[in-house]
Amino acid sequence: MTEKTPVLSVRNLVVEIPTRHGILRPVDNVSYDIHAGEILGVVGESGAGKSMTGNAVVGLLDRPARITSGEILLSGQHIHTLKGEALRRLRGKMMGMIFQDPLTSLNPLLTVGDQLTETIQEHLKVGQTEARNRAIAALEEVGIPAARSRIDSYPHEFSGGMRQRVVIALALCAEPDLVIADEPTTALDVSVQAQIVALLKRLCREKGVAVMLVTHDMGVIAEAADRVAVMYAGRLAELGPVREVLTAAHHPYTAGLMASTPLASQGKERLRQIPGAMPRLGNLPDGCAFHPRCDYAQDRCRANPGPTLDTCDGRAACWFPLNTKQKDEVSA
Amino acid sequence: MADIQQEIRPSRLRRAWDSDLAWSFRHAPVAVVSAFVVLVLVIGAVLAPLIAPHNPFDPATLNLMNGFTPPNQANQFTGDYFILGTDDQGRDVFSTILYGMRISLFVGFAAVLLAMVLGVALGLLAGYLGGWTETIIMRVADVQLTFPAILVAMLIFGIAKGITPPEYRDQMAIWVLILAIGLSDWVQFARVVRGATLVEKNREYVQAARLIGRSPFAIMLRHILPNVLNPVLVIATISLALAIIAEATLSFLGVGAPPTKPSLGTLIRIGQEFMFSGEWWILFFPAATLLALALSINLLGDWLRDALNPRLR
Numbered sequence: 032m033t034e035k036t037p038v039l040s041v042r043n044l045v046v047e048i049p050t051r052h053g054i055l056r057p058v059d060n061v062s063y064d065i066h067a068g069e070i071l072g073v074v075g076e077s078g079a080g081k082s083m084t085g086n087a088v089v090g091l092l093d094r095p096a097r098i099t100s101g102e103i104l105l106s107g108q109h110i111h112t113l114k115g116e117a118l119r120r121l122r123g124k125m126m127g128m129i130f131q132d133p134l135t136s137l138n139p140l141l142t143v144g145d146q147l148t149e150t151i152q153e154h155l156k157v158g159q160t161e162a163r164n165r166a167i168a169a170l171e172e173v174g175i176p177a178a179r180s181r182i183d184s185y186p187h188e189f190s191g192g193m194r195q196r197v198v199i200a201l202a203l204c205a206e207p208d209l210v211i212a213d214e215p216t217t218a219l220d221v222s223v224q225a226q227i228v229a230l231l232k233r234l235c236r237e238k239g240v241a242v243m244l245v246t247h248d249m250g251v252i253a254e255a256a257d258r259v260a261v262m263y264a265g266r267l268a269e270l271g272p273v274r275e276v277l278t279a280a281h282h283p284y285t286a287g288l289m290a291s292t293p294l295a296s297q298g299k300e301r302l303r304q305i306p307g308a309m310p311r312l313g314n315l316p317d318g319c320a321f322h323p324r325c326d327y328a329q330d331r332c333r334a335n336p337g338p339t340l341d342t343c344d345g346r347a348a349c350w351f352p353l354n355t356k357q358k359d360e361v362s363a
Numbered sequence: 364m365a366d367i368q369q370e371i372r373p374s375r376l377r378r379a380w381d382s383d384l385a386w387s388f389r390h391a392p393v394a395v396v397s398a399f400v401v402l403v404l405v406i407g408a409v410l411a412p413l414i415a416p417h418n419p420f421d422p423a424t425l426n427l428m429n430g431f432t433p434p435n436q437a438n439q440f441t442g443d444y445f446i447l448g449t450d451d452q453g454r455d456v457f458s459t460i461l462y463g464m465r466i467s468l469f470v471g472f473a474a475v476l477l478a479m480v481l482g483v484a485l486g487l488l489a490g491y492l493g494g495w496t497e498t499i500i501m502r503v504a505d506v507q508l509t510f511p512a513i514l515v516a517m518l519i520f521g522i523a524k525g526i527t528p529p530e531y532r533d534q535m536a537i538w539v540l541i542l543a544i545g546l547s548d549w550v551q552f553a554r555v556v557r558g559a560t561l562v563e564k565n566r567e568y569v570q571a572a573r574l575i576g577r578s579p580f581a582i583m584l585r586h587i588l589p590n591v592l593n594p595v596l597v598i599a600t601i602s603l604a605l606a607i608i609a610e611a612t613l614s615f616l617g618v619g620a621p622p623t624k625p626s627l628g629t630l631i632r633i634g635q636e637f638m639f640s641g642e643w644w645i646l647f648f649p650a651a652t653l654l655a656l657a658l659s660i661n662l663l664g665d666w667l668r669d670a671l672n673p674r675l676r
Contacts, residue, residue, distance in 0.1 A: 089574055090574075091570055091573065091574060119576045120576050122574065122576065123574060123575040123576025123577075124576070126574065127574075128570070128571060128574050130567035130570070130571065131567070132567060135566045135567045135568065136566075136567035136568050136570075136571060137568055138568040138572075138586050138590070139590065140589045140590055141585075141586075141589075146568075149575075149577075149585075150575050153575050153576060153577060154575065154576070201571065205575065
């Protein structure tokens with residue numbers, strides 16, 4: 032990777048929610064970069080902090096959740112030093128977002144054309160006709176047939192997959208540098224999922240858009256992402272190129288996730304799962320947050336404060352990473 | 364491909380006729396009958412100067428000899444015929460009802476409009492902005508709900524009457540009525556709109572609009588308002604019936620429309636003075652009209668509520 036400035040750079044981000052049981056940290060000390068044209072997959076169980084990280088980046092955190100420390104840089108520019116209107120405009124111009132449910136991410140009472148031109152005109156200084164032409168072009172780009180006549184249709188006149196294409200067009204039409212896709216395929220059936228993932232991948236390559244792809248579907252990650260960040264209990268468990276992480280996971284949690292992905296070739300074998308459930312945020316265990324469920328946990332995992340990517344090898348937040356050269360030492 | 368692009372969309376009228384709402388209307392006899400009654404009454408009121416056989420407020424056309432003519436009979440002195448009879452002054456009851464409905468309907472519509480604009484605006488602000496704005500607006504609403512609406516209206520009416528000079532009182536009475544009923548009725552609009560706004564504002568399309576940097580007011584007007592209008596429409600219809608009844612109540616109590624510009628309520632108040640002396644028609648016909656009007660509007664509102672409720676479809 033060349034030493035260009037990443038489109039999005041998150042540094043030691045902490046999001047806190049004050050509650051009567053103390054302060055919860057749904058996002059705890061998370062750092063990563065996304066470069067232009069790159070797709071970063073973010074995976075983890077429900078409640079691991081995936082969506083919360085995405086929402087913190089785009090500024091859609093709802094009270095009482097708030098960013099308490101860390102930095103978010105868009106193309107090298109600190110965005111938390113900007114306030115109010117300037118911040119809103121910058122975010123809107125540089126970011127697009129694709130939501131989980133195409134049923135609710137389009138306004139049911141406006142035609143898709145209205146919604147596209149609204150977004151285009153908000154950020155690009157173009158007239159009504161030009162905005163409409165761009166909207167039609169955006170619909171054609173995402174593979175909607177007869178875009179010129181479909182542009183005046185209402186969202187309910189589209190199927191789920193088509194609607195998600197419209198949502199992608201909506202996210203990309205204002206020419207953003209960064210797209211946050213929050214589980215874009217979860218609400219779709221499997222055959223449409225593959226199309227949507229392929230579309231997303233193609234458009235981002237062509238336009239050089241950086242993508243943060245939040246999902247819990249390992250298949251989607253394997254298909255689309257360049258690098259993958261695995262989150263557990265608000266922390267990054269592992270971060271690395273997708274091929275390496277998926278084939279030779281360093282963190283036992285990643286290995287567990289991979290082992291519990293159902294495969295058609297597995298036949299009648301019982302599906303493996305990681306024992307136990309993710310701890311509640313208000314009740315994290317001492318030491319490594321994963322140790323109660325970890326097959327390889329040792330005294331060091333229970334006693335020491337939770338490892339981070341920095342304190343470990345930079346790839347997995349684990350004292351005894353798997354699939355490394357010191358593997359023998361670990362299993363001993 | 365070419366055929367698809369050439370596909371002609373049906374005209375607006377055709378699409379309206381084909382809509383679910385229109386279909387459900389055609390298949391609800393009660394709604395059709397109610398709509399017909401309302402339509403007839405509204406047309407009668409609007410065209411009163413053309414339809415009414417007499418102008419009851421032009422003293423030159425009144426003949427005191429015609430007083431207390433029973434309905435559907437010729438007057439025993441003058442031989443004049445009045446379909447619904449006359450009152451003590453010889454005014455044609457049919458004509459006074461037509462003119463009275465004008466006042467009643469005008470006050471009703473205007474008061475509901477005022478209540479709706481006020482309630483929807485405050486409800487949107489409370490729901491979308493939250494925080495102190497919401498607390499203040501909704502606490503005011505809660506306090507107002509602890510008084511009966513008619514008392515609030517009488518309070519506003521009393522204050523307004525106190526500060527208008529006596530010579531303008533009769534002219535101002537209508538507007539004061541509208542203000543009083545409108546201000547006593549905004550709460551339910553605000554509550555419903557706030558609730559619907561709380562749901563809509565967490566929808567992803569609102570988040571998307573926030574993300575692209577639209578201002579809160581643009582989001583409220585363009586994205587949230589159209590999506591919360593369904594319940595508003597239902598409440599507005601039912602409120603219209605309530606507003607007409609409230610106006611009649613106030614006028615009946617003598618604090619509403621003045622006898623020089625009588626509404627249905629004023630006519631009922633005048634009529635009840637003669638009820639026990641045998642001149643029943645002076646009370647009966649205005650009261651029956653009020654009943655038909657309020658009942659039809661209410662039934663229409665009920666139908667609308669069922670038709671627009673997605674859970675009943």
